[in-house]
Amino acid sequence: MLETVDPRINIIDKRLAGVKRIIAVSGGKGGIGKSLTAAVLALTLSELGHRVGLLDLDLSAPSTHVILGIEGLYPEEDKGLVPPEIHGIEIMSIVYFSGDNPTPLRGIDISNAMLELLAVTRWGPLDFLIVDTPPGIGDATLDVIRWLKRAEFLVLTTSSKVALETVKKVIRMLRELNVPVIGVIENMRMGGSGLVRRELKEVPVLGEIGFDDKIEDSIGEVNKLLESDFAASIKEIVMRNPGFKLSSYHF
């Protein structure tokens, strides 16, 4: 009896059973601040007293460890892998295993790597798991939708027409698939065109973050990051929007 089945898929829900909300940070294009947003959102929620995890699923170009200045950490082996905790956040990234080496992965490799990480990572009880995803609607995003069934999306864009054009497609796909979208954040805002709010009417625009030309100096230093204008904007957006309240999660 029974056709061949991959047991790793089956265990994902159990591994995430202690996680109240899963927020996937997504966007159409690279370089618009997704990883920075994911990392600072995780720090902010942690500062607000929540238990937070951060999962970097940008498998070929992981960067949240750089943003948070993580070096020399390794997950603990205990009937699976227990993510190390730093700055109050449990962090899992393929970088613990791939190190500085270029790791070129094609579609099926991405799916397998993600499946393995999801199946063996033993998160503690968490209020929020923040997931950093690579840009667009490629393999990793599709696998997040397929395997992290409770994931809600936080979509990032800039006011650039190029970024907006792609982000519209991301949002359209998420809506077609009935995936919850918390809303959109406009990053790197310069001037006050209001283009993003005019163009993206189907989902709430949660707020705008101005272009922070000092943010690069804070990369790798959590205290500086938390004092940045960028972090102040994220905190304000989190405090103002009910989409980041713990109680708004739904199963």
Added chain:
Amino acid sequence: MHEWALAEAVIATVIEESRKEGLVEVRKIKLKIGELQQIETEIFEFALNELIKVQGTLITKMKVEMDIERAIFRCRVCGNEWAFGDASKMSEEESEAIHFAPEVAHAYIRCPSCKSPDFEVLHGRGILIEYIKGR
């Protein structure tokens, strides 16, 4: 150890699938495990047995057959095929990294012929339950 995590996944899946099929007793399962998973079979078997003990009557008499499938790679650039076992000797750290996240083989292994990291894993990755037998 990730053997425990995978054993747990196997047991949970066997129980779920057997219940779906209305089985009252599982007698045998067969697992196909990719060599790339770098599983310590003794630890894996121990974990399976420990989990079987605490899972109640459905699987107490279950036998587990395991087939380790050799990992074979094919270069997407030059078409060369080679086995994981033939790859140049890896350090303990590299080997451990692959043990935990098999796909990071792409970070440490290159085609022995043209040195490309763009290779396909033809066989020998992942873990599959090939069948569940019972009544």
